[in-house]
Amino acid sequence: MNTIIETLQQLVGNPHVLTEDLDHYVTDWRKRAKGKALCVVRPGTTAEVAAVVRACGAAGVSIVPQGGNTGLVVGSIPDDSGTQVLLSLQRMNAVRAIDGQNLTITVEAGCVLQNLQTAAEEAGFLFPLSLGSEGSCTIGGNLSTNAGGTQVVRYGNTRELCLGLEVVTAEGDILNGLVGLRKDNTGYDLRDVFIGAEGTLGIITAATMKLYPMPAATLTAWAAVPGMTEAVAFLGLAHRYLGAGLTGFEVMNQFSLSLVDKHYPQLRVPLWKETPWCVLLENADSESEQHARERFEALLEAAMEAGCVTDAVVAGSMAQARNLWHIRESITLAQAEEGLNIKHDISIPISSIPEFVQVTDAELAANIPGARFVDFGHLGDGNLHYNVQAPEGEDFKAFQNQYEDRINDIVYQSVQRYGGSISAEHGVGELKVDRLPEHKDPVALDLMRRMKRAFDPRNTLNPGRVIRA
Amino acid sequence: MNTIIETLQQLVGNPHVLTEDLDHYVTDWRKRAKGKALCVVRPGTTAEVAAVVRACGAAGVSIVPQGGNTGLVVGSIPDDSGTQVLLSLQRMNAVRAIDGQNLTITVEAGCVLQNLQTAAEEAGFLFPLSLGSEGSCTIGGNLSTNAGGTQVVRYGNTRELCLGLEVVTAEGDILNGLVGLRKDNTGYDLRDVFIGAEGTLGIITAATMKLYPMPAATLTAWAAVPGMTEAVAFLGLAHRYLGAGLTGFEVMNQFSLSLVDKHYPQLRVPLWKETPWCVLLENADSESEQHARERFEALLEAAMEAGCVTDAVVAGSMAQARNLWHIRESITLAQAEEGLNIKHDISIPISSIPEFVQVTDAELAANIPGARFVDFGHLGDGNLHYNVQAPEGEDFKAFQNQYEDRINDIVYQSVQRYGGSISAEHGVGELKVDRLPEHKDPVALDLMRRMKRAFDPRNTLNPGRVIRA
Numbered sequence: 001m002n003t004i005i006e007t008l009q010q011l012v013g014n015p016h017v018l019t020e021d022l023d024h025y026v027t028d029w030r031k032r033a034k035g036k037a038l039c040v041v042r043p044g045t046t047a048e049v050a051a052v053v054r055a056c057g058a059a060g061v062s063i064v065p066q067g068g069n070t071g072l073v074v075g076s077i078p079d080d081s082g083t084q085v086l087l088s089l090q091r092m093n094a095v096r097a098i099d100g101q102n103l104t105i106t107v108e109a110g111c112v113l114q115n116l117q118t119a120a121e122e123a124g125f126l127f128p129l130s131l132g133s134e135g136s137c138t139i140g141g142n143l144s145t146n147a148g149g150t151q152v153v154r155y156g157n158t159r160e161l162c163l164g165l166e167v168v169t170a171e172g173d174i175l176n177g178l179v180g181l182r183k184d185n186t187g188y189d190l191r192d193v194f195i196g197a198e199g200t201l202g203i204i205t206a207a208t209m210k211l212y213p214m215p216a217a218t219l220t221a222w223a224a225v226p227g228m229t230e231a232v233a234f235l236g237l238a239h240r241y242l243g244a245g246l247t248g249f250e251v252m253n254q255f256s257l258s259l260v261d262k263h264y265p266q267l268r269v270p271l272w273k274e275t276p277w278c279v280l281l282e283n284a285d286s287e288s289e290q291h292a293r294e295r296f297e298a299l300l301e302a303a304m305e306a307g308c309v310t311d312a313v314v315a316g317s318m319a320q321a322r323n324l325w326h327i328r329e330s331i332t333l334a335q336a337e338e339g340l341n342i343k344h345d346i347s348i349p350i351s352s353i354p355e356f357v358q359v360t361d362a363e364l365a366a367n368i369p370g371a372r373f374v375d376f377g378h379l380g381d382g383n384l385h386y387n388v389q390a391p392e393g394e395d396f397k398a399f400q401n402q403y404e405d406r407i408n409d410i411v412y413q414s415v416q417r418y419g420g421s422i423s424a425e426h427g428v429g430e431l432k433v434d435r436l437p438e439h440k441d442p443v444a445l446d447l448m449r450r451m452k453r454a455f456d457p458r459n460t461l462n463p464g465r466v467i468r469a
Numbered sequence: 470m471n472t473i474i475e476t477l478q479q480l481v482g483n484p485h486v487l488t489e490d491l492d493h494y495v496t497d498w499r500k501r502a503k504g505k506a507l508c509v510v511r512p513g514t515t516a517e518v519a520a521v522v523r524a525c526g527a528a529g530v531s532i533v534p535q536g537g538n539t540g541l542v543v544g545s546i547p548d549d550s551g552t553q554v555l556l557s558l559q560r561m562n563a564v565r566a567i568d569g570q571n572l573t574i575t576v577e578a579g580c581v582l583q584n585l586q587t588a589a590e591e592a593g594f595l596f597p598l599s600l601g602s603e604g605s606c607t608i609g610g611n612l613s614t615n616a617g618g619t620q621v622v623r624y625g626n627t628r629e630l631c632l633g634l635e636v637v638t639a640e641g642d643i644l645n646g647l648v649g650l651r652k653d654n655t656g657y658d659l660r661d662v663f664i665g666a667e668g669t670l671g672i673i674t675a676a677t678m679k680l681y682p683m684p685a686a687t688l689t690a691w692a693a694v695p696g697m698t699e700a701v702a703f704l705g706l707a708h709r710y711l712g713a714g715l716t717g718f719e720v721m722n723q724f725s726l727s728l729v730d731k732h733y734p735q736l737r738v739p740l741w742k743e744t745p746w747c748v749l750l751e752n753a754d755s756e757s758e759q760h761a762r763e764r765f766e767a768l769l770e771a772a773m774e775a776g777c778v779t780d781a782v783v784a785g786s787m788a789q790a791r792n793l794w795h796i797r798e799s800i801t802l803a804q805a806e807e808g809l810n811i812k813h814d815i816s817i818p819i820s821s822i823p824e825f826v827q828v829t830d831a832e833l834a835a836n837i838p839g840a841r842f843v844d845f846g847h848l849g850d851g852n853l854h855y856n857v858q859a860p861e862g863e864d865f866k867a868f869q870n871q872y873e874d875r876i877n878d879i880v881y882q883s884v885q886r887y888g889g890s891i892s893a894e895h896g897v898g899e900l901k902v903d904r905l906p907e908h909k910d911p912v913a914l915d916l917m918r919r920m921k922r923a924f925d926p927r928n929t930l931n932p933g934r935v936i937r938a
Binding site for chain 1: 569623645709
């Protein structure tokens with residue numbers, strides 16, 4: 001098999017073909033899986049990516065593309081055969097252009113999300129995609145997984161933020177689609193085919209993304225709500241009072257906040273002790289901080305009158321606002337401190353969420369003795385991270401072994417009954433590829449298989465992820 | 470060929486298979502083409518659509534799907550062979566469901582856009598898609614052509630308004646994708662494959678669309694701007710001052726307004742005589758009319774100070790606002806009154822529009838003696854309807870015959886130099902299918918061909934449109 005390594009060395013230079021110390025590249029972010037790569041290749045240009053793909057195709061070697069390797073569904077590490085080439089986009093990290101009048105930024109796939117945010121900010125604009133791993137994930141990975149994050153309620157998923165793509169196809173051709181156009185109806189929507197395809201249909205090498213004017217002020221509030229029904233009603237009021245000013249609407253149940261309080265008491269979680277649910281919401285205003293505050297107060301007053309909110313605080317400073325978001329983002333870490341848990345990334349039509357939570361909580365409680373529910377997520381998008389923690393003091397590994405499949409069955413079947421999705425923002429990868437057939441329309445699966453065969457007839461790109469060829 | 474007609478009669482009932490008086494169905498909206506259909510079939514349910522597709526597939530008969538037949542690129546009428554079945558979706562016009570908490574509406578493809586807007590409004594919500602033909606176009610046609618319209622700067626094209634689709638595939642299967650989810654990453658984005666595909670990959674039979682809270686107030690203003698450079702700078706200020714409140718930003722040159730003034734003097738076009746360009750803009754406010762007016766005035770003051778705007782009026786009533794929009798929408802009719810003209814539907818990165826217009830105007834003026842330019846469009850989206858009218862008093866037909874190809878070449882080559890699109894919002898259809906290869910990346914065309922073959926291997930659906938199989 002050495003010839004392909006030598007070929008790759010010729011194509012991208014010896015220092016950029018790695019065969020040792022690959023742990024960082026082949027280990028899944030959540031440490032659930034570890035693969036083995038023939039080598040890691042780190043091309044520096046789009047033409048090099050294309051040459052690598054052609055060489056691998058000719059040699060019958062399959063390729064796993066990787067950005068920051070922060071994915072949550074085992075989609076960016078090689079399998080354990082040792083025959084796959086891992087193609088890292090990290091050297092392609094340039095910001096190619098910023099066009100303020102066109103409100104666009106063109107970046108290479110390996111650009112770290114935070115660097116993209118910073119480049120936009122330095123030019124006086126907002127790039128609104130924001131998620132926990134933004135310090136290490138790349139925009140290419142965000143695009144390939146159609147990442148969500150905390151501002152989807154206003155700005156949409158990564159898909160909605162993208163105007164154009166440069167892609168290396170499975171045959172090693174370069175698709176020049178870096179258009180900065182809001183409207184282009186010259187044929188099929190190839191852009192959205194590659195977005196969310198997890199590198200199975202082509203390799204995204206660069207993208208033209210939307211920018212937004214920087215808001216004049218952003219305010220954050222924390223509200224106690226008596227139940228999920230009231231949280232949904234509160235969301236409706238927030239849409240009405242804030243319009244597009246509503247940029248975040250997160251919900252957290254009492255148990256999830258109790259874990260933050262237990263493991264990070266210094267964060268001083270507000271209001272959680274007296275209420276089953278809390279909501280974190282954000283208002284970005286194009287006018288002024290004073291106006292943002294007035295609108296927030298009008299909303300909270302209306303919500304209290306309507307009985308949706310029992311108590312609330314509006315952050316008085318940027319530091320306080322950051323702390324509130326920090327609490328929200330610490331739930332995942334607090335869960336990990338508490339022990340292993342079984343995670344779900346589901347979405348449900350928002351109107352059905354109260355009933356879904358009630359019914360599914362009850363079914364789990366009846367079937368999984370002592371299970372504890374870490375229910376939180378992006379209610380504004382109908383996306384819950386509906387996680388299950390072992391009973392206090394129990395052996396977590398044993399709990400997982402005994403109950404994981406049953407818990408997943410209960411949750412996913414309930415999701416399906418309510419017309420939801422078993423993967424809202426994390427994708428499919430290897431983790432859920434064999435779950436899809438149970439939960440997805442067979443006609444959709446057939447069309448997906450046709451797309452895979454049409455775009456990657458030799459099954460070179462990230463085989464076994466998203467759909468089995 | 471009678472057997473297929475009989476089969477269709479059995480499938481949908483005799484009254485819904487038409488073989489006479491088909492002019493309305495087979496004539497292009499702009500009367501540039503007229504086809505001939507074997508018959509018109511009007512199924513009433515999704516199952517009937519599927520059965521029709523299967524029957525036609527088995528008989529080797531191709532199908533042209535049609536909504537309101539208001540398309541602008543000859544995409545929804547049959548060819549002149551007399552062998553194609555025209556499948557009208559007009560009987561499938563029900564609003565299936567409105568979910569206020571989820572902010573979604575589910576409608577059948579044949580629902581007329583205006584009826585959809587009204588249904589949303591009656592439930593207290595806004596469905597923001599709005600275009601000239603909204604009284605007769607259907608949402609299925611809007612989706613199949615990814616229609617744009619006047620509110621794209623805020624709400625996006627039809628694509629961005631759609632969450633889920635029900636589609637009958639080329640093989641007559643039903644794809645059940647009517648999800649009302651803001652996030653769903655369970656595989657390839659089939660929805661966006663069918664949107665904008667002009668019925669060549671599948672037949673959209675129903676859709677779940679996004680709703681928005683109704684704005685508290687909508688205000689309209691009309692501004693005189695000294696040049697396109699200033700218009701673009703004004704747009705930047707409008708983004709900054711109004712944020713997502715900016716729902717419309719239209720530009721019109723003096724000649725286009727002079728035609729409205731000439732043919733519809735009763736509309737009393739404001740400000741046009743003293744300025745080369747006018748801008749029509751709209752501000753939708755989630756708070757109040759007073760607040761909308763304050764923000765508008767702050768914006769116009771800043772724009773005047775910056776020299777982007779020389780004069781402006783803010784509509785004082787709904788009737789005045791409607792009249793301003795009516796002027797804008799009358800440009801097309803005024804052009805028609807003036808005589809035949811050569812139309813373009815182009816988009817350019819907004820930052821390049823001033824130079825594009827200057828350079829292209831000059832090139833046309835040098836090559837096409839006496840040509841008059843009707844430049845107007847959705848500047849907020851970078852989309853211009855850049856039309857060319859014959860010299861005053863000349864024979865329009867002779868002018869068209871002599872210059873049409875040359876004008877198109879000049880315009881489209883210029884569009885390409887500035888990284889633009891030769892079809893921004895109207896689509897490809899038959900009109901531009903053979904223009905695409907000159908202007909589109911061959912890799913993109915190859916991938917489009919693969920998609921067509923993968924989804925419609927027998928070339929049953931709207932053959933010859935978008936891409937030749």
